[in-house]
Amino acid sequence: MADESGVLRRAVSSATINDVPNPTQEELSNIGLAVQKLWELDKNRLETGVDYTLNVFIAHGKENSTPKPLFNHVDNKVNQLPTYKYFYALLDNYIPQTGIPEVVNDGEKKENERFLKACLQTGPMLYAFKYLKAKGAVKGSITDFENELNKIWFHMYRRQGHEGDSSSFEHVFLGEVGNGKAMAFHNWITFYFYEKVGRITFESLIPLKEGHNKHKNPSGNEHVINLRFSFEGAKKPYSTSFVGTSPEFELAMYSMLFLLKHSDTHVVLDDANLNLKIYPFDQDGMRYIGSAFPMILDPLN
Template sequence: MTAATAVPTSGELQNIELALGRLWQLDTNRLTAGEHYKINVGTSRESRRLFKYVDESVFNLPTYKTFKNLLDNYIPQVGIPEKVDANELRENAAFIKEVMNTVPMIYVHKYLVQKGKVPTDRRAFARLLDDVWFEMYRRAGAGGDSSAFEHVFLGEIDHNQAKAFHNWINFYVCEQNGTMKYEGIVPERGSRRSEQSSGDEHVIKMRFAFKGAPKPFSTSFIGTSPEFEFALYTLLFYLGREDTEFTVEDIRVNIKVYDIFRNGERKIGSAFPAIIGTNKSNNF
């Protein structure tokens, strides 16, 4: 797909669920289960990893490569001020540059321009993305201990509890370096465990512990590209939507985007998919 295909229709501008469905279709860098990765889908707490296999060649793709470069830039404990150096600023800018060139973000930019939410100028929009996602703010204790990007795409530790950790790439990297202990899929309420996951889903609910800090359940997209998630949450943040439902293949999800106000500015506090239900027999 090209930038020419990333033009929102009048129907999509009027119906956010149609827009999110289109954004999903535009994610051509999304990975395929069984081909690019395989996951463990059991529900027990036995010691093993979520990812049996990931095709490492995907990290040569520009957005995957620049995204992965960001994952060692943060202190996970809240309350400890972050020190952002010149190299980290360059890495932030490199990621934004690559994302801005993808069809999902081109679509979101055009959508938000049509809605009067962001400037038409691409450089001005890129500066907004840097401010919203990467500017440090206070989450707990001292100032400058967190950012939207750190919380949403990496995760944090607060009072020995893991918070967020909603991105599959970061989860995979943490498993590789031994800081993440996967503890199984969390079944949906009222359904049989054996029917919960085939391993082909692009969104799952799971439990884990990061550096010993537990999280009893957390939801995450699996196999989606960095640009898709970045564009998705950016779109809904600027539209001021805290809850937005749409269907990911046969899974109904609610995309949660919480804002936070710091120094009079509205920032992204958290963003993630929440599973509402599934329809294994009918795609809806």
Template sequence: MCLLWGPHPSHSVSQWTECIQFSVSCLTLCNRPAVNQELSNLFNELWRLDVNRLTPGIDYTISVQGRASYVSQGSHVVQDHASLPLFSNVNANKLGNITTISRFTKLLDNYERSTGVTEQVTTEELTETNLFLDAILETAVMKRAHKYLVSKGQSNSNLSQFKNQLRLIWFTLYHRQRNTGLDSCGFEHVFVGETKSGTEIIGFHNWIQFYLQETNNHLDYKGYKARDHDLPDQDDHVLNLQFSWHGLVKPVGSAFIGTSPEFEMALFTIVFLMSTERSTTVLVNIDQCQMELVVIRNGRSLGTAYPRLLSSNSRHIRQYSH
């Protein structure tokens, strides 16, 4: 437990070191981290309810290509291990005809890319946000997420109050960079992406934004990131990847692939509200993937949220069955 909860004030350095060694050996012996079964069950239910999810090989095709090399944060020099785009084909008509996705894409140009630049919110942008929230609240995914949060005492059963809660978590502006105006929000960071000090990409964990930026030649996919025995393929629903965007490099990014905006917002909203810690990581199995969902708060709003793929195509299940 020491490894998970940190050193006790009364522990000496030697006791702490011993505790780490014990914890590591325990993890090695157990060979299986603790999966949050309750959230895994819920998120698989949301997965099945996500009718707006696109199907790999039918609605879109990705080409994972080569393994990306190591790049230090802030470096502009990167070797390209993917000569082709990640998305070789996407059914743009289908994207445009799904209400939550079409309203989602309207939000993507509402933000200043660089942190430290105060956001100016227009009446039109407020309307777009409002329409998007209305659309996701009508989906079975968000209705089920709302029901769960109400049952846990984390949300009000009143729909308009839940809508305001989502607005506070995702769209309320705050300071990401000190000594500047209100320059960021959870939605911008997670779904749109930001740049910091003109040297690095922060956030940017959404496949639709990735595809649109790639199509407009603002983004260049450099290759996937994975362990040797866990190579990705074209039907994986979460990818760890490397890319450049407007001349800056993201050494390792991660995103769900093919999922709807409401599915991602539902998952991260639940993780956000079910913990009071500044940083929360939960281990879950969703469909055939094992992943960590990482959520970091900024006060009462979301600082960042992303999936970190650990294993795909049920390899984690086969691994433990030997």
């Protein structure tokens, strides 16, 4: 498969349950190793410096007086790979402001189902299913797992005192605005598409916070970054996000950690030293994901 420039591109990667390895005993006893396996299976992840390039601008103050986009270039495959394409279709299904009840119509429900079905044809999601089955965290068939994912991610809940104004998927993957502040926005694909249409303004990448033993300025080759930005004027002074990872990788990882009740998970991915945070909460007899994101720890070297 080649794009208009003639550059050869990786073909769409899909998988069946038999294509995906069973989790090893070491992985079953160490959730960090299981997350590393998800990373290895993420065949639809974009390659830094090839499939996308970042603007590594670092503002010394809090404001960037000459804003430039975070993404200098992203390969057109984000419009063609099924999970990316179906993820993009979900971006206009939500009202960013908390406190306004969401109305989910039948067409939007079908878009949710189409996205989940596409994810469940990839290595990371099928490995997550096998892992959770082996740990006794899910039961039944892959269809039962799909139904469970639908409840976890797309069932509406109350975030700001109103009925059905939020969901785990909206908060973690799309982001919200509450009391004039941007919240979450931890997914790079959402950031990229919002940036293209002028809804997000990138302000700066951020080195490791003061107090870390070793300081490291971002090079633009990272798969996890710290940054500040604003969404339609609502500020987000500090945020973290994976970059280049597929939607199915993040969905599989956060689902697995949530269902196994891991709130903090230390893992090293592509030389990034991370703590994966999951914030669960209970409402009306159900357990939801309030937020989920990576935290960058001190560099390993």
